[in-house]
Amino acid sequence: xxxxxxxxxxxxxxxxxxxxxxxxxxxxxxxxxxxxxxxxxxxxxxxxxxxxxxxxxxxxxxxxxxxxxxxxxxxxxxxxxxxxxxxxxxxxxxxxxxxxxxxxxxxxxxxxxxxxxxxxxxxxxxxxxxxxxxxxxxxxxxxxxxxxxxxxxxxxxxxxxxxxxxxxxxxxxxxxxxxxxxxxxxxxxxxxxxxxxxxxxxxxxxxxxxxxxxxxxxxxxxxxxxxxxxxxxxxxxxxxxxxxxxxxxxxxxxxxxxxxxxxxxxxxxxxxxxxxxxxxxxxxxxxxxxxxxxxxxxxxxxxxxx
Amino acid sequence: xxxxxxxxxxxxxxxxxxxxxxxxxxxxxxxxxxxxxxxxxxxxxxxxxxxxxxxxxxxxxxxxxxxxxxxxxxxxxxxxxxxxxxxxxxxxxxxxxxxxxxxxxxxxxxxxxxxxxxxxxxxxxxxxxxxxxxxxxxxxxxxxxxxxxxxxxxxxxxxxxxxxxxxxxxxxxxxxxxxxxxxxxxxxxxxxxxxxxxxxxxxxxxxxxxxxxxxxxxxxxxxxxxxxxxxxxxxxxxxxxxxxxxxxxxxxxxxxxxxxxxxxxxxxxxxxxxxxxxxxxxxxxxxxxxxxxxxxxxxxxxxxxx
Numbered sequence: 001x002x003x004x005x006x007x008x009x010x011x012x013x014x015x016x017x018x019x020x021x022x023x024x025x026x027x028x029x030x031x032x033x034x035x036x037x038x039x040x041x042x043x044x045x046x047x048x049x050x051x052x053x054x055x056x057x058x059x060x061x062x063x064x065x066x067x068x069x070x071x072x073x074x075x076x077x078x079x080x081x082x083x084x085x086x087x088x089x090x091x092x093x094x095x096x097x098x099x100x101x102x103x104x105x106x107x108x109x110x111x112x113x114x115x116x117x118x119x120x121x122x123x124x125x126x127x128x129x130x131x132x133x134x135x136x137x138x139x140x141x142x143x144x145x146x147x148x149x150x151x152x153x154x155x156x157x158x159x160x161x162x163x164x165x166x167x168x169x170x171x172x173x174x175x176x177x178x179x180x181x182x183x184x185x186x187x188x189x190x191x192x193x194x195x196x197x198x199x200x201x202x203x204x205x206x207x208x209x210x211x212x213x214x215x216x217x218x219x220x221x222x223x224x225x226x227x228x229x230x231x232x233x234x235x236x237x238x239x240x241x242x243x244x245x246x247x248x249x250x251x252x253x254x255x256x257x258x259x260x261x262x263x264x265x266x267x268x269x270x271x272x273x274x275x276x277x278x279x280x281x282x283x284x285x286x287x288x289x290x291x292x293x294x295x296x297x298x299x300x301x302x303x304x305x306x
Numbered sequence: 307x308x309x310x311x312x313x314x315x316x317x318x319x320x321x322x323x324x325x326x327x328x329x330x331x332x333x334x335x336x337x338x339x340x341x342x343x344x345x346x347x348x349x350x351x352x353x354x355x356x357x358x359x360x361x362x363x364x365x366x367x368x369x370x371x372x373x374x375x376x377x378x379x380x381x382x383x384x385x386x387x388x389x390x391x392x393x394x395x396x397x398x399x400x401x402x403x404x405x406x407x408x409x410x411x412x413x414x415x416x417x418x419x420x421x422x423x424x425x426x427x428x429x430x431x432x433x434x435x436x437x438x439x440x441x442x443x444x445x446x447x448x449x450x451x452x453x454x455x456x457x458x459x460x461x462x463x464x465x466x467x468x469x470x471x472x473x474x475x476x477x478x479x480x481x482x483x484x485x486x487x488x489x490x491x492x493x494x495x496x497x498x499x500x501x502x503x504x505x506x507x508x509x510x511x512x513x514x515x516x517x518x519x520x521x522x523x524x525x526x527x528x529x530x531x532x533x534x535x536x537x538x539x540x541x542x543x544x545x546x547x548x549x550x551x552x553x554x555x556x557x558x559x560x561x562x563x564x565x566x567x568x569x570x571x572x573x574x575x576x577x578x579x580x581x582x583x584x585x586x587x588x589x590x591x592x593x594x595x596x597x598x599x600x601x602x603x604x605x606x607x608x609x610x611x612x
Contacts, residue, residue, distance in 0.1 A: 027349055027454075028454060028456065031457075031534070032388065032454075032456050032457050032458075032518075032534070033353060033384040033385075033387040033388050033457070033518050033519060034351045034352055034353035034384050034385055034387075034388045034390070034445070034447070035351070035352050035353065036349050036350070036351055036352075036388070036449070036454050037349065037350050037352055038348070038349055038350075039345035039347070039348055039349055039350040040348050041345070042344070042345055042346050042348060043333055043342050043343065043344055043345055044342070044343050044344075044345040044350040044446065045340045045341070045342055046340055046341050046342075046343055046352075046394070046396055046429065046430065046444070046446060047339060047340035047341065047396070047430060048354075048396040048397075048398050048430070048431060048432055048442060048444050049398065049432045050398040050399075050400050050432050050434045050436075050440070050442055051434075052400055052434055052435075052436040052440075055434065055435065055436065056434070078339040078340050079339075079340055081339040081340075082338065082339050082340045082342070084340070088352070090352055090353070090354040090444060091354075092354050092355065092356040092442050093356075094356050094358055094440065123352065124352065124353060124354070125354060126354055126355045126356050128356045128357075128358055128361065128362070129358075129361065130356075130358040130361065130438075130440070131437075131438065132436075132437065132438075134356070134358075134400065134436065134440055134442075136354060136356055136398050136440075136442030136444075138352070138354050138396060138444040139340075140350065140352060141340070143342070148333075148334060148338075148342050150334065150338050151337075151338050151339070152338075212338075212339050213339060228337065228338070
């Protein structure tokens with residue numbers, strides 16, 4: 001086994017980035033002080049997330065390839081949720097020197113494949129030694145001359161709609177915590193979210209007034225739209241997609257489970273949400289998030305149910 | 307004491323970013339899925355670094371303010387070294403839940419003040435809980451319609467010149483490791499590098515063919531220029547600035563010490579380097595770095611001296 005410590009910083013960077021395809025948006029890739037990435041809009045959308053071992057992923061539950069896909073996906077989804085086209089990723093990897101270099105290479109393969117799915121590529125990054133594996137992912141994107149789709153544009157009367165899986169990752173995580181590997185669909189969803197990146201473009205085309213990706217849980221994230229827009233978001237729980245595979249606690253998972261990176265948006269009542277989206281509620285005057293007429297409070301779902 | 311765990315993710319973000327000034331390049335700051343930063347050039351320069359507690363900084367040796375300044379400086383210097391104007395920083399902070407929120411606020415004050423020095427501002431980021439403090443800094447910059455200043459443009463006949471302190475951080479670190487706090491100038495330099503950001507603009511104006519900031523040590527970093535440009539870099543050690551404060555081992559510190567983030571560049575012989583720069587050698591045909599006629603090898607300084 002060749003460890004990343006054997007390779008050293010520059011050998012590791014060469015190994016990790018040498019085989020990666022660079023997309024047309026990367027004017028200058030890894031190897032200099034910084035990367036140069038196309039930003040034809042004249043503005044760049046930029047976001048970063050930290051993923052810490054045993055908190056955001058477990059090496060015994062997820063393959064390095066899936067960890068890479070997940071780390072990329074959650075950042076690329078943030079860029080898409082601004083109504084932007086993802087262009088590039090910067091990857092900071094901290095890992096113990098004894099880490100198998102092949103493990104790190106599979107991680108990068110996952111990062112690169114998820115980038116390809118979203119039309120982006122890995123443009124640069126950093127590697128350092130550390131006691132635990134930590135990933136710092138920065139994603140960049142281009143707005144193509146259009147205004148960003150923020151959280152603050154929802155207006156009373158708008159419809160609330162979602163596209164993508166809800167609750168799958170959360171239900172999969174509970175299965176893993178019980179020591180189970182089934183249902184495979186849920187466990188796989190926890191290991192590798194599948195943001196429907198094209199949903200952001202659909203939302204923009206349909207005139208969405210606000211958009212975000214569901215990172216922390218549908219109700220919590222809709223609360224961000226309510227806060228930023230100064231409105232109330234009213235949800236009809238019977239309209240929330242809850243596939244049978246989610247099990248008896250499916251509605252809880254769908255409403256409060258994070259990390260699926262579905263997209264949730266608000267649409268003017270005259271502008272029909274795309275047919276691929278599920279309408280789950282409406283925007284009203286007021287504050288906060290209301291489910292079936294009952295306020296969803298800071299105590300979360302358990303408090304809400306009590 | 308209020309800990310960052312007491313505040314929670316969103317309370318902490320509000321506390322950390324609430325008082326920060328947003329520069330004119332930040333079209334949309336913290337609080338949405340992503341930030342939006344001006345990129346008038348139509349390209350964006352982007353770099354990221356990870357800083358891990360007890361590896362890149364020690365909380366008992368450096369104040370949070372200085373850690374913030376240093377973390378920002380090393381990334382802003384990378385952007386400047388591409389010949390770009392720094393515009394914004396994204397800050398990922400991983401820290402134990404028991405961390406004093408005031409400590410984190412002072413860290414952000416340091417980040418913000420270093421940004422201000424370079425003309426940038428903190429545009430967004432992420433906070434997560436983790437066993438050790440880890441900082442993931444992304445810096446963005448704008449080329450202003452000019453080509454990037456890479457490592458690959460040096461040509462035989464060019465002059466090699468540096469601007470900024472060399473060896474100060476390394477000598478300061480050795481003092482700290484000996485349990486000393488003197489000379490204060492060196493210890494302070496280790497805690498807070500002072501990249502001469504304006505040097506990058508000076509280098510461009512003087513027609514620099516290659517430019518980088520000295521992160522890992524002058525000879526090692528000049529080796530990157532030699533490799534990327536396919537040339538030999540010849541250094542005259544007597545021309546390298548070695549102030550007396552560096553002590554008896556001053557030349558070693560100046561040639562091999564990292565983290566001062568001085569700028570090193572190559573200049574066509576006809577184009578005089580700026581008067582604020584010290585000419586320390588020349589570019590020749592060949593490979594590698596040569597000091598006083600002797601090749602500087604992969605074994606580093608000790609091997610070189612042996």
